[in-house]
Amino acid sequence: MRKHALITAALLLPTAAAFSAGYQLNLQGLRQLAMGGGGTAMPWDASTIFYNPGGLARLTSLQAYASVQFIMPRVEYLNQTTGQTARTTNATFTPFNIYVGGTLKGADRLGFGVGVYTPFGSGTTWDDNWTGRYVTQSIYLQSIFIQPTLSYRISDGVSIGAGIIFATGHTDITRAMPVQNSQGLDGHAELKGKASGMGYNIGISLKASEQLHFGITYRSRVDMRVKDGDVTFSNMPAAIAGNFPNTSFDATLPLPEVLSVGAAWKPLSRFTIQLDFNLVGWKAYDSLAFNYADEVNGSKRTSSPRLYQNRIAARLGGHYQATDALAIMLGAAYDPTPVRDGFVSPDLPDANRIILSAGLSYKLAKSLNLLAAVEYVSSEKRQATYDEAAFGGTYQTKAITPGIGLTYDF
Amino acid sequence: MNSYRPLLLAAGAALALGACRPNLTPAPYSKANLDFTRYVAVGNSLTSGYADNSLYRSGQMVAYPSMLSWSFSRMGPSDYKAPLLPGESGWPSPKLILGTSTDMMGNVSLGPVSYPNQLDTTGSSINIAAQGPYNNLGVPGIRAIDFLNPFYGLLNPYATRFFSSPNPLKELDRINPSFFTMWLGNNDVLGYATSGGVGKSSGGSPFSLADREAISSTDYFADGVDSALKHLMADSNAHGAIINIPDVTSIPFFNTVPYNGLVLSRQGQVDSLNFAYHTTGIKFTLGANPFVIEDNTVPVIHRRLAQEGELILLTVPQDSLRYAGWGSIKPIPDRYVLDAGEIQAVHQATSIFNGILHSRAEAHGLAYVDINAFLKSLAPGILYHGVNFTTEFVRGGLFSLDGVHLTPRGYAMVANEILRTINYYYGASLQMVDVNAYDGVRFP
Structure with a gap:
């Protein structure tokens, strides 16, 4: 008997449906987080470097901004046929944001700054023996974007801005292999690697009147390239281990382009309502391919279709300046899934999401502001399949994300 | 700000009440009008949990009736006891495991080898009828027609060790079942097939030892099935499922050694074989050639080339093929080959026997599990939760190392198909098993 190649190549290696709605965190500013995630129209603070670079020249001073969020995602799986349920292990991830930016006295038409933020940074780990272990065991993704930004106020009503994004990150994917010793x-199998990419973020901020503000931004697609990531096999039976050499891999994970439009309205001097729409170009996520330096089970490449769809998310928020020191925010959002039925993998069991949020800002001292926010995300119960692995079930995701931060005006 | 406080408090309370954790619960399952309090599984090796060419304790524990009984017990009390062997090494002969073996020329290869560790069979032949009654009455080797032989229990060591009397029908009476599964009839065909069709191709009698390699008589088969059913359905409220006979010629035992596995790589080999056979009309070429097989209907030389569709048995000695000229200079003996006529006999008998089983299921209002069609549907491969199963030997993951019996994952697939049929037929919704929770083939 020959040594057989045991598993079809398509099933062999970890694939990642990962950089999807659930992993795009939308946690780049606490005020915005507290208002359902929108912030294209109104330059609330230095975090406008992310939300609308065009708003940076509208800040009245130079500001330093730092925040950290504690995201605690929970995913549950149910297989009605076998009655099995599975839960991801509890974990807390801490995406952060640092911005320094604004305008200087005497040159207040020019805004400048830099943002360091984490648009993707979460993970999912299932039980070692769960029924989907040959599809996914765990996945972890992190990215840090560094964005130097310039902004110019053309007139009282119009300012524009642009930033270049330097992206870096890493990914770690594990899964069980369907061979038993x-x-x-x-x-x-574990696939682990560093990724990097580039992109840009541009925006226009419009102040139609003291009451009415608009914004349009476009964040480009960022192709995160993994070069020379490590592929490591363990526990492989000696008789077939030769077919599964530890090797390296390359892959490209496209982070989608986002076009946002927003409006903010101040019916009262202390009260602002804002509404944002994000058109997210998930269509870029057409397929996911991994290329290996050495043949793994007779193949140097695996590719699996993703066929994501473009989606529009809607975000509504309110901001009430209760006293000179205290402001309160509330918000809600609807974030529809880009993942079609038949492509819902347990490494990211995506579904339409409903988001509720609240927060406050409190002036601690003359130039020092405390920000706090909490976001609650619940997905619909989604019954769906992942046809590539003949895996299916009902999924639900919930996450609660508190965050805290400080701003200091120079 | 006062007007917002209640809102914030309400949001906080909702979060505190555990809204941040999803909670999915399955919709209720149902057993319809079925009563699983007294479940009995009747059958042969497949029912006993036999695998890897032997019976051993961990295999018995994952026999498909044990999986069914797990599902039944989710719906209420359902006893299950199997006549477990004490050991893991396999009884009476040691089981096969996947290992490396060295052939007579020193070539090392991966394949089934005999269990290499200390045997742990002590106590295996002690009769354990007193610890019964048993819910799993699977007896490796038993045929449907053997239920007509009141002394069968004396002939089969697997029966001897847990039967309370030699008569297999009496065994069916020990638990008066409220629900039963019956998977009988495989051996009424299989004995003929696995001995290369050297036995009678019809009319096998339960009372002739020579007929163990024959295809059973159709009349005896019907009588055997009817007798077993009569005893199983002593309780007029009993329900159950009849599982039919898979086409044995589709299992790896018959499909691993190809009919044209004679590979000639040098012209010298071709020339010398052509010279040796030059008077016969048999010709060889470079590359893959059909094996030369024994056929006594061919005058004088008693051999011919195998034809596409004819099956070489897994048990054909590989050393003899490689080094003793079997299949080329010497024909492969008839007992290792199922020729076209023999395959035809197997198919015909399978179809007749399944017709009888189907008619009995209909007559008695029992679920009829077409496992024959199910196993055929697996042949091109089936994907389950990220694992690609096929009916291929060793790497397919469904068949154990004897090429006839299933791996625990294979048995789980069968259990789920039985549950699916019961659900459909009786309007129940019973829980199925997770195939990946069980073992496939273990590699060294």
Whole structure:
């Protein structure tokens, strides 16, 4: 008998449906987080470097901004046929934002600054013996974007801005291999690598009147390229380990382009309502391919279709300046899934999401502001399949994300 | 700000009440009007949990009736006891495991080898009828027609060790089942097939030892099935499922060694074989050639080339093929080959026997599990939760190392198909098993 290649190549290697709605965190500013995630129209603070670079020249001073969020996602899986349920292990991820930017006295038409933020930074880990272990065991993704930004106020009503994005990150994906050793233990594969990419973020901020503000931004697609990531196999039976050499891989994970339009209205001097729409170009996520330096089970490449769809998310928020020191925010959003039925993988069991949020800002001292926000995300219960692996079930995701931050005006 | 406080408090309370954790619960399952309090599984090796060419304890524990009984017990009390062997090494002969073996020329290859560790069979032949009654009455080797032989229990060591009397029908009476599964009839065909069709191709009698390699008589088969059903349905409220006979010629035992596995890589080999056969009309070429097989209907030389569709058995000695000229200079003996006529006999008998099983299921109002069609549907491969199963030997993951019986994952697939049929037929919704929770083939 020959040594057989055991598994079809398409099933062999970890694929990642990962950089999807659930992993796009939308946590780049606490005020905006507290208002359902929108902030295109109104330059609230230095975080406008992310939300609308065009708003930076409208800030009245130079500001330093730092925040951290504690995201605690929970995913549950149910298989009605077998009655099995599975839950991801509890974990807390801490995406952060640092912005320094604004205008200087005497040159207040020019805004400048830099933002360091984490648009993707979460993960999912399932039980070692769960029924989907050959599809995914765990996935973790993190990215840090560094964005130097310039902005110019053309007139009282119109300012524009642009920033270049330097992206870096890493990914770590594990899954069980459907081969058992003499103790009955599954083989195990891990793909781990650093990624980098570039992009840009441009925007226009419009102040039609003291009451009415508009904004349009476009954040480009960022192709995160993994070069020379490590592929590591463990627990593989000796008789076939030769087919599964530890090697390196390359892959490209496209982070989608986003076109946002927003409006903010101040019916009262202390009260602002804002509404944002994000058109997210998930269509870029057509397929995901991994290329290996050495043949793994007879193949140097795996590719799997994703066929994501473009989606529009809607975000509504309110901001009430209760006293000179205290402001209160509330918000809600609807974020529809880009993932079609038949492509819903348990590494990211995406579904339409409903978001509720609240927060406050409190002036601690003359130039020092405390920000706090909490966001609650709940997905619909989604019954769907991942046809590539003949895996299906009902999923639900919930996440609660508190965040805290400080701003200091120079 | 006062007007907002209640809102914030309400939001906070909602979060505190655990809204941040999803909670999915399955819709209720149902057993319809079925009563699983007294479940009995009747059958042969497949029912006993036999695998890897032997019976051993961990295999018995994942026999498909044990999986069914797990599902039944989710719906209320359902007893299940199997006549477990004490050990893991396989009884009476050691099981096969996947290992590396060295052939007579020193070539090392991966394949099934005999269990290499210390045997743990002590106590296996002690009769354990007193610990019964048993819900799993699977007896490796038993045929449907053997239920007509009141002394069968004396002939089969697997029966001897847990039967309370030699008569297999009496065994069916020990638990008066409220629900049963019956998977009988495989061996009424299989004995003929796995001995290369050297036995009678019809009319096998339960009372002749020589007929163990024959295809059973159709009349005896019907009588055997009817007798077993009569005893299983002593309780007029009993329900159950009849599982039919898979086409044995589709299992790896018959499909792993190809009919044209004689690979000639040098012209010298071709020339010398052509010279040796030059008077016969048999010709060889470079590359893959059909094996030369024994056929006593061919005058004088008693051999011919195998034809596409004819099956070489997994048990054909590989050393003899490689080094002793079997399949080329010497024909492969008839007992290792199912020729076209023999395959025809197997198909015909399978179809007749399944017709009988189907008619009995209809007559008695029992679920009829077409496992024959199900296993055929697996042949091109089936994807389950990220694992690609096929009916291929070793790497397919469904068949154990004997090429006839299933792996635990294969048995789980069968259990789910039985549950699916029961659900459909009786309007129930029973829970199925997670195939990936069980073992496939273990590699060294």
